[in-house]
Amino acid sequence: MNRKLHIGIVLLVVAVFGFGAWLNFHGDEPAESTPVAGMVVNVGIGGPFELTDHTGARFSSESFAGNYALVYFGYTFCPDICPTELGQMAIAIDELGDDGARVSPVMITIDPKRDTPEVLSEYVPLFHERLIGLTGSEEEIRAVATRYRVFYQRFDDPNYTEYLMDHSSFVYLIGPDGTIAAMFRYGTPPEEMASTIRQHMKAQS
Amino acid sequence: MIKTTITALALLATLAATPATGHEEKTGSFTISHPWARATASSQTAGAVFMEIHNHGDTDDRLVGAASPDAERVEIHGHLRDGDVMRMRRVDGIEVPAGGTAVLAPGGFHVMLMGLKSPLFEDTLTELTLTFEKAGDIEIEVVVEAAGATGASSATGKMDHGSGPMKSR
Numbered sequence A: 001m002n003r004k005l006h007i008g009i010v011l012l013v014v015a016v017f018g019f020g021a022w023l024n025f026h027g028d029e030p031a032e033s034t035p036v037a038g039m040v041v042n043v044g045i046g047g048p049f050e051l052t053d054h055t056g057a058r059f060s061s062e063s064f065a066g067n068y069a070l071v072y073f074g075y076t077f078c079p080d081i082c083p084t085e086l087g088q089m090a091i092a093i094d095e096l097g098d099d100g101a102r103v104s105p106v107m108i109t110i111d112p113k114r115d116t117p118e119v120l121s122e123y124v125p126l127f128h129e130r131l132i133g134l135t136g137s138e139e140e141i142r143a144v145a146t147r148y149r150v151f152y153q154r155f156d157d158p159n160y161t162e163y164l165m166d167h168s169s170f171v172y173l174i175g176p177d178g179t180i181a182a183m184f185r186y187g188t189p190p191e192e193m194a195s196t197i198r199q200h201m202k203a204q205s
Numbered sequence B: 001m002i003k004t005t006i007t008a009l010a011l012l013a014t015l016a017a018t019p020a021t022g023h024e025e026k027t028g029s030f031t032i033s034h035p036w037a038r039a040t041a042s043s044q045t046a047g048a049v050f051m052e053i054h055n056h057g058d059t060d061d062r063l064v065g066a067a068s069p070d071a072e073r074v075e076i077h078g079h080l081r082d083g084d085v086m087r088m089r090r091v092d093g094i095e096v097p098a099g100g101t102a103v104l105a106p107g108g109f110h111v112m113l114m115g116l117k118s119p120l121f122e123d124t125l126t127e128l129t130l131t132f133e134k135a136g137d138i139e140i141e142v143v144v145e146a147a148g149a150t151g152a153s154s155a156t157g158k159m160d161h162g163s164g165p166m167k168s169r
């Protein structure tokens, strides 16, 4: 690491710690518990779901049976966190080479109000040619998110014409039996996702 | 009160992985390195711009605003990380200390374009005016990269889906 980078990091850390002090933060609602993180996942979370895909057709998670899915909960108005994670998922799948074909990338919107199948259909091909965008009624989305312990909450600012969504950011690996095989925190390098998937594939074969 | 921590690690990781690529814009005492935006779909109304701002002068300054001909409203945003929950929020400004660098990178700060008038197509350029408290306005050109780019390895960042048509201006 060169010296310039060191200085940059020091300044960045300073900036980061100073950030909280002057950030105009309105989210004073009580904190809800965040999902369990880690490579090993407790049984009982996750499970099958049926939603509407970006073509407008009903979509069942049964279609992954025997294979894998990488599932992310996000929304298309999100310009940073969600594209980052979807981009990382795409890299992880590419990294797997031929085995990548056994992994379906999926984005489930936590903003069904704005993310209609039409909106999703324009969005998903930007990230991966096989990315499946899923939406549904508010109730359907709430039910799936709850089972996956995904926290999301609308954030309105009187100055905004558009609302934002606060949300937990995890990538879930769903295994051949339909249960969650692994969870990846925000910022997990795609190589790490790929090697975890590979390990699961090896254990299964 | 929610106990919040900022995504320092994500920021650091991004910074550490950022190669010295991309173009630079030099104006007065500022160098803007690798200003880039994410490509957007026609159904997306918001976009994000990232960059590094180096202040070579001897006066502390602050990025306090931005404007784009492509967006109805432009704000400076950061993220609050509350456990594993990401909360994107508007901030009043970003400090750029004398001799220092402000980093706008995925997971940290960005310039948020809201009410996009047309999509940001990959491999095109878009204009952005940065407003500093002391230095005033600086106009830069921003390169539009892949929708899933992270700024670190955008060349290998995702599969190729073809680039959109060049934007005519």
Ligand SMILES: [Cu+2]
Binding pocket: A079, B048, B077, B078, B088, B110, B112
């Ligand atoms: Cu933003």
